[in-house]
Amino acid sequence: MEVPRVSQADLSTLLAFYRDGLLEDTIPFWLEHGLDAEFGGVQTSLGRDGELLDSDKSTWTQGRFAWMLGTLYNTVEAREEWRDGALSCLGFLERHAFDDDGRMLFLLTREGQPLRKRRYAFTEAFASMAYASCARATGRQDLGERAVELFQRFVEVSIDPGTVQPKIDPGTRPSLGIGPLMIGINVAQTLREDLSHDQSQGWIDRFIASIETYFCKPGLRAVMETVAPDGGLIDHFDGRMLNPGHAIEAAWFILHESRVRGGDSSLTELGVNMLDWMWERGWDEEFGGLFYFRDLHGGPVQEYWHDMKFWWPHNEAIIACLLAYCLTGEGRHLERHSMVNRWAHDHFADPEHGEWFGYLHREGRISVDLKGNHWKGPFHLPRMQWYCWKLLEEYGG
Numbered sequence: 001m002e003v004p005r006v007s008q009a010d011l012s013t014l015l016a017f018y019r020d021g022l023l024e025d026t027i028p029f030w031l032e033h034g035l036d037a038e039f040g041g042v043q044t045s046l047g048r049d050g051e052l053l054d055s056d057k058s059t060w061t062q063g064r065f066a067w068m069l070g071t072l073y074n075t076v077e078a079r080e081e082w083r084d085g086a087l088s089c090l091g092f093l094e095r096h097a098f099d100d101d102g103r104m105l106f107l108l109t110r111e112g113q114p115l116r117k118r119r120y121a122f123t124e125a126f127a128s129m130a131y132a133s134c135a136r137a138t139g140r141q142d143l144g145e146r147a148v149e150l151f152q153r154f155v156e157v158s159i160d161p162g163t164v165q166p167k168i169d170p171g172t173r174p175s176l177g178i179g180p181l182m183i184g185i186n187v188a189q190t191l192r193e194d195l196s197h198d199q200s201q202g203w204i205d206r207f208i209a210s211i212e213t214y215f216c217k218p219g220l221r222a223v224m225e226t227v228a229p230d231g232g233l234i235d236h237f238d239g240r241m242l243n244p245g246h247a248i249e250a251a252w253f254i255l256h257e258s259r260v261r262g263g264d265s266s267l268t269e270l271g272v273n274m275l276d277w278m279w280e281r282g283w284d285e286e287f288g289g290l291f292y293f294r295d296l297h298g299g300p301v302q303e304y305w306h307d308m309k310f311w312w313p314h315n316e317a318i319i320a321c322l323l324a325y326c327l328t329g330e331g332r333h334l335e336r337h338s339m340v341n342r343w344a345h346d347h348f349a350d351p352e353h354g355e356w357f358g359y360l361h362r363e364g365r366i367s368v369d370l371k372g373n374h375w376k377g378p379f380h381l382p383r384m385q386w387y388c389w390k391l392l393e394e395y396g397g
């Protein structure tokens with residue numbers, strides 16, 4: 001599918017580009033190759049043509065695909081195959097993903113036997129979104145109650161002071177990470193959208209305020225990934241490391257909140273600033289595309305994959321730039337949207353077999369030609385296509 005050249009006059013063409021890419025390429029690829037008719041759920045470790053490479057199942061991807069299919073059912077068309085696929089992933093989680101302590105496992109065998117558990121509660125976050133979208137799709141109150149319960153568990157484990165299991169000894173070097181806050185915004189927005197959850201607004205405000213207060217550094221034109229508990233800089237590798245993709249994803253969650261609130265000027269300003277700062281730091285002026293990690297001061301980064309190009313930051317940037325344009329009308333956002341959209345589709349998309357490759361070397365050469373693994377699955381790309389399509393519908397594309 002040819003990538004349209006974007007201008008104000010071409011937004012209707014762009015709308016069709018995202019809609020058709022989602023409905024005719026991305027979702028059919030995963031429904032055909034990923035859904036497990038025997039044991040339930042979705043298998044995501046797929047080769048270029050959909051060949052199964054590994055049958056183990058990440059619980060993140062079960063929740064994410066259930067949310068995506070449920071959202072399509074709720075917002076596009078009531079297709080049985082979408083609802084059934086969502087409920088297959090949700091049922092697999094319900095049967096197999098919960099440990100004896102109520103926490104969720106991270107990796108299971110194809111049949112559902114436990115393999116791995118992580119200290120993070122992001123599995124609970126994505127499962128909450130899945131239960132919420134399926135509650136809306138089915139009208140089942142019990143699924144909605146489960147969604148709220150899992151969100152509360154996510155907050156307890158990932159946000160509440162004193163309960164977060166630290167990665168670094170807090171007695172030696174206490175720190176805060178932006179990840180739980182940004183994911184918290186998105187989950188709370190989902191509960192509000194699908195369940196009309198009355199407490200979501202308060203959580204969204206709290207998460208956004210924490211990001212602005214502790215992680216946004218206007219003087220440095222940067223959004224930090226990790227800070228001290230008071231928002232101070234930590235002058236070590238981890239503390240100086242910037243993650244443009246994460247920050248830009250957080251930016252569009254905040255811009256989305258502005259959109260929901262009718263164009264809240266303070267939220268728009270915050271989201272646009274975050275996008276501007278991290279675009280400037282993340283965009284590769286030599287080869288194009290977004291770097292994975294950068295150093296706050298332009299120094300070396302310890303992670304060896306720091307200059308690779310991953311699929312998901314480009315998905316987030318495509319959304320963020322288009323959303324910033326729709327909210328502000330400023331041409332630079334549309335120009336950047338065109339830049340990242342074209343670069344990503346020129347390098348990640350696979351016109352022969354469908355879907356996107358996930359991992360490229362800096363210059364855009366394919367590192368590995370798989371379409372999925374325990375991290376990459378049917379989430380970031382279809383979410384981007386769906387969101388941009390619906391955004392352009394709303395703004396008259």
